[in-house]
Amino acid sequence: xxxxxxxxMRFRDRCMLFAAILVLMLGAGPASAVASASVTIAAxxxxxxxxxxxxxxxxxxxxxxxxxxxxxSGNFFRQIxxxxxxxxxxxxxxxxxxxxxxxxxxxxxxTLYAIGRIVLFAxxxxxxxxxxxxxxxxxxxxxxxxxxxxxxxxxxxxxGRAAEQAxxxxxxWDKLQSKLILGENVSQAAQFATSGSxxxxxxxYSLALSPAIAKRxxxxxxxxxxxxxxxxxxxxxxxxxxxxxxxxxxxxxxTARAILQRYGFTLPSEAQ
Amino acid sequence: MDWPALVLSLKLxxxxxxxxxxxxxxxxxWLAFSRFQGKGIVEAALxxxxxxxxxxxxxxxxxxxxxxxxxxxxxxxxxGHTLVFTFEGLxxxxxxxxxxxxxxxxxxxxxxxxxxxxxxxxxxxMNPWRVLTKVDLPLAWPGIVTxxxxxxxxxLGEFGVVLMVGGSIPKETRTISIAIYDxxxxxxxxxxxxxxxxxxxxxxxxxxxxxALSNRAVRRHG
Numbered sequence: 001x002x003x004x005x006x007x008x009m010r011f012r013d014r015c016m017l018f019a020a021i022l023v024l025m026l027g028a029g030p031a032s033a034v035a036s037a038s039v040t041i042a043a044x045x046x047x048x049x050x051x052x053x054x055x056x057x058x059x060x061x062x063x064x065x066x067x068x069x070x071x072x073s074g075n076f077f078r079q080i081x082x083x084x085x086x087x088x089x090x091x092x093x094x095x096x097x098x099x100x101x102x103x104x105x106x107x108x109x110x111t112l113y114a115i116g117r118i119v120l121f122a123x124x125x126x127x128x129x130x131x132x133x134x135x136x137x138x139x140x141x142x143x144x145x146x147x148x149x150x151x152x153x154x155x156x157x158x159x160g161r162a163a164e165q166a167x168x169x170x171x172x173w174d175k176l177q178s179k180l181i182l183g184e185n186v187s188q189a190a191q192f193a194t195s196g197s198x199x200x201x202x203x204x205y206s207l208a209l210s211p212a213i214a215k216r217x218x219x220x221x222x223x224x225x226x227x228x229x230x231x232x233x234x235x236x237x238x239x240x241x242x243x244x245x246x247x248x249x250x251x252x253x254x255t256a257r258a259i260l261q262r263y264g265f266t267l268p269s270e271a272q
Numbered sequence: 273m274d275w276p277a278l279v280l281s282l283k284l285x286x287x288x289x290x291x292x293x294x295x296x297x298x299x300x301x302w303l304a305f306s307r308f309q310g311k312g313i314v315e316a317a318l319x320x321x322x323x324x325x326x327x328x329x330x331x332x333x334x335x336x337x338x339x340x341x342x343x344x345x346x347x348x349x350x351x352g353h354t355l356v357f358t359f360e361g362l363x364x365x366x367x368x369x370x371x372x373x374x375x376x377x378x379x380x381x382x383x384x385x386x387x388x389x390x391x392x393x394x395x396x397x398m399n400p401w402r403v404l405t406k407v408d409l410p411l412a413w414p415g416i417v418t419x420x421x422x423x424x425x426x427x428l429g430e431f432g433v434v435l436m437v438g439g440s441i442p443k444e445t446r447t448i449s450i451a452i453y454d455x456x457x458x459x460x461x462x463x464x465x466x467x468x469x470x471x472x473x474x475x476x477x478x479x480x481x482x483x484a485l486s487n488r489a490v491r492r493h494g
Contacts (some may be wrong), residue, residue, distance in 0.1 A: 015316070038442065038443060038444075040441050040442065045457070046464075048457075048458060049305055067441070067442040068442075069439065069440050070458075071440065072456070079357060079439050081339070082338045082339050082354070082357070083339030083344070083348070083352075083353075083354030083356060085353060085354070085358065085441070085444075086441075113273065185457070187457040187458070188457050190459075191456060191457055192302070194459075
């Protein structure tokens with residue numbers, strides 16, 4: 001009898017301790033994470049490095065805070081359709097923005113903010129030489145030196161579609177088919193292409209210009225007319241707040257345009 | 273190192289086991305002590321999240337809770353936002369995915385209580401609540417804690433479901449395992465490495481704790 005009551009006493013103490021720890025850990029509470037829901041901007045992966053710099057400049061100039069989420073434009077399009085709580089969408093393909101606007105899910109028709117370019121990239125030690133006519137790629141492919149070649153998934157990543165168009169135009173798509181590894185978005189394609197496990201890849205010029213990637217190999221800019229222009233449009237989504245509006249306006253200011261230009265984007269006014 | 277992601281994962285883990293503690297005890301005890309027709313089907317249904325690919329679970333959660341589903345629309349009407357791509361949505365997904373991790377060790381712990389002990393308790397006139405608090409819980413607690421530790425550790429590591437229903441929103445749905453994936457794509461190998469090492473340590477600790485508890489249970493009852 002004594003042993004049993006001491007057993008349940010110990011048990012009760014442990015329960016109390018456990019409950020106390022749980023309460024403490026929940027102190028800040030998941031509710032506060034929701035309450036402090038920040039201004040979240042969905043941005044195409046090609047913007048990753050340029051936007052991180054832009055975010056710093058914006059927060060310095062306006063003392064406002066934003067949160068960036070990067071992914072493929074096609075995935076964001078789907079998520080926004082499912083009701084994802086983004087306040088602004090920076091797509092790498094304006095078609096997605098136009099479709100959302102047609103459904104009445106945006107504030108307006110949005111703004112063209114940049115036109116993207118693609119590069120052929122070879123990591124250090126790759127047998128492939130890079131040149132803008134893809135001669136090195138064709139040569140390496142003919143010699144069987146290409147085992148893996150990375151692009152973004154053309155199904156839902158605009159930069160993957162541009163890569164496919166350029167490769168088809170140069171008639172290497174069919175031969176390259178069995179070697180392709182597909183990134184879920186263009187920065188994953190860049191990660192695959194630069195890892196050294198693939199002999200090369202095609203991804204965004206804006207990524208190739210970032211120091212983290214530039215030091216990993218060589219690249220050549222692919223002619224703009226080899227693929228449909230990567231017309232990148234941004235839009236405020238219904239429910240966008242003051243901070244999102246202010247960032248949207250900031251994106252069209254000289255500071256932001258200079259940063260975009262430095263990351264290799266063609267600005268809309270130059271293109272016309 | 274993405275600290276907000278770690279904090280979010282810990283919160284998700286704690287919230288998950290706070291819900292699974294009563295649910296696991298009720299379900300585990302019910303399955304351990306009752307016999308009824310179709311018990312096998314109930315057990316199979318509870319184990320299903322263990323074998324289903326996370327993407328399949330993610331797909332059905334999107335179908336069930338998405339903006340176009342009746343459930344999703346009801347939730348939107350009530351709370352003004354959708355269930356998917358929010359912390360609440362992740363929590364529901366996490367509870368479902370972790371059911372077998374919590375329920376199975378608890379059920380086994382209750383099953384291992386000698387029937388004579390419970391019979392004696394019933395004969396001496398203890399009501400069911402006292403049987404639970406004075407007999408079942410004190411004897412089954414290592415299994416209960418094991419279930420909670422496993423569910424907690426598994427929540428920290430859950431990736432596929434979170435990727436599909438979460439949307440990687442900082443401080444809301446970007447858990448630590450999603451942050452590792454994101455850091456890799458940002459060419460931040462150092463950050464990804466730090467977080468991976470941390471998850472490795474936490475997993476080893478969780479397993480160490482469950483094995484210590486099960487050894488203890490074996491020593492006591494074996």
